[in-house]
Amino acid sequence: MTTRLIASAVAILLSVGSPLTVNAQTPEAPARQPIAGRVLTLDEAVAIALEQQPQITVLLFAYAAARYRVDQALAPLLPQLTGSVSTTKSENPSLSTLGVASTVFRNFDQTVLAQVALSQLLFDFGKNLAATEAARKLQDIALENVELQRQLISLSVKEAYTNILFAQRLIRVNEQALQRADLNLKSARGFYEVGTRPKSDVARAEVDVANAKLAVIQARNAERLALVALNTAMAIDVDTPTTIQDNLVYEPVTLDRQAIRAEALRQRPEYLQAKLSAQSAEALQRQAFRNFFPDITGSGIYGGARKDLQELWAVTLSLSWTIYDGGGRIGRYREARANYESALANIKVTELNIIQNVEQAQIAVTDAAERIQAAQAAVASAQENFRLAQGRFDAGVGTILELTDAQLALTQAQNTETQALSDYRIALYRLDRARGRR
Numbered sequence: 001m002t003t004r005l006i007a008s009a010v011a012i013l014l015s016v017g018s019p020l021t022v023n024a025q026t027p028e029a030p031a032r033q034p035i036a037g038r039v040l041t042l043d044e045a046v047a048i049a050l051e052q053q054p055q056i057t058v059l060l061f062a063y064a065a066a067r068y069r070v071d072q073a074l075a076p077l078l079p080q081l082t083g084s085v086s087t088t089k090s091e092n093p094s095l096s097t098l099g100v101a102s103t104v105f106r107n108f109d110q111t112v113l114a115q116v117a118l119s120q121l122l123f124d125f126g127k128n129l130a131a132t133e134a135a136r137k138l139q140d141i142a143l144e145n146v147e148l149q150r151q152l153i154s155l156s157v158k159e160a161y162t163n164i165l166f167a168q169r170l171i172r173v174n175e176q177a178l179q180r181a182d183l184n185l186k187s188a189r190g191f192y193e194v195g196t197r198p199k200s201d202v203a204r205a206e207v208d209v210a211n212a213k214l215a216v217i218q219a220r221n222a223e224r225l226a227l228v229a230l231n232t233a234m235a236i237d238v239d240t241p242t243t244i245q246d247n248l249v250y251e252p253v254t255l256d257r258q259a260i261r262a263e264a265l266r267q268r269p270e271y272l273q274a275k276l277s278a279q280s281a282e283a284l285q286r287q288a289f290r291n292f293f294p295d296i297t298g299s300g301i302y303g304g305a306r307k308d309l310q311e312l313w314a315v316t317l318s319l320s321w322t323i324y325d326g327g328g329r330i331g332r333y334r335e336a337r338a339n340y341e342s343a344l345a346n347i348k349v350t351e352l353n354i355i356q357n358v359e360q361a362q363i364a365v366t367d368a369a370e371r372i373q374a375a376q377a378a379v380a381s382a383q384e385n386f387r388l389a390q391g392r393f394d395a396g397v398g399t400i401l402e403l404t405d406a407q408l409a410l411t412q413a414q415n416t417e418t419q420a421l422s423d424y425r426i427a428l429y430r431l432d433r434a435r436g437r438r
Contacts, residue, residue: 115303137280167223267436294321
């Protein structure tokens with residue numbers, strides 16, 4: 001069992017015998033600082049989500065149930081002790097004849113029987129051991145589900161976190177565009193008032209201002225939606241005014257394809273689950289085959305019966321063997337064999353899917369990194385083009401169409417750069433998920 005599986009199991013094993021206290025905090029546990037009023041880092045946001053998300057608690061309970069099913073599978077191999085007490089009251093009528101008269105007498109007898117019975121399965125050709133092994137593999141699968149959910153929650157937090165930063169950048173970009181559009185409108189009105197520019201220049205500038213305001217509104221709504229998504233992922237009140245730290249910067253990374261692929265096949269819960277499913281299916285196949293063999297059981301009883309509390313005891317050795325059941329056991333064995341073959345094939349299917357997922361994630365990282373470089377160059381060119389167009393317009397030799405085109409090109413270039421930065425961060429987070437990291 002891997003370290004992370006053991007770490008996940010600790011939450012249940014320390015539950016003081018009851019899974020209902022899985023997430024209970026001890027009195028000594030430090031209280032988490034309030035979220036409102038401080039700036040959250042990405043790691044803090046992920047930690048809050050992993051601590052508070054009820055989806056993880058649901059799967060921890062499912063793991064607890066799977067762990068108890070192992071105990072149930074093992075139970076038939078252990079001694080079985082039962083006790084019973086029964087009482088019987090009976091009526092025995094008798095006829096007495098004295099001369100010509102007859103009398104019926106009613107006698108009541110009461111017997112109490114108390115006994116303790118002990119039975120032990122001596123040999124079953126490994127049927128219950130195979131069932132126990134299958135249950136243990138299913139327990140491990142349930143634990144991998146916990147880790148899988150943690151990885152998915154971590155990814156959702158990271159994506160929502162990045163989407164907030166992306167929306168905030170868009171707000172700033174479009175607010176700057178709105179400021180430039182306002183300045184252009186003032187210039188156009190000034191030229192129109194002195195008669196050097198037509199009314200159409202003012203109308204075009206007014207359209208640019210309206211479009212810039214609309215873009216700002218859309219960006220602010222996108223920020224609110226991303227904030228709701230982040231608060232929901234962290235399992236806190238959606239109205240919490242969460243403030244986060246800006247990490248939307250380009251940090252180059254080196255990708256080792258073979259190392260990443262090997263790590264993914266070693267760490268991904270889905271691949272481990274596929275292997276565990278095959279092992280469980282193999283154990284069930286063994287159990288189905290061993291069902292063709294008999295069970296040997298030893299049992300004994302000891303007790304007493306009264307009126308006189310007479311001692312009772314018996315020792316029994318029994319062999320039970322279903323010789324023919326209409327083909328049911330053969331059918332179950334064939335089913336188990338088919339399930340095992342299917343589980344083996346599913347390992348390969350899962351491996352191929354994981355490798356494809358890893359390759360796609362690496363391509364997305366490379367693509368976003370290249371787009372960042374191109375977008376940054378485009379922003380620099382668009383800024384220079386807008387500066388020249390604005391100078392020409394202010395000098396009276398440029399047109400409003402030239403100026404608004406330059407303004408639009410600059411805004412689009414800045415938006416493209418922001419989108420590339422956001423895509424790059426999300427691609428890195430998805431690559432972490434593809435390789436089995438939180």
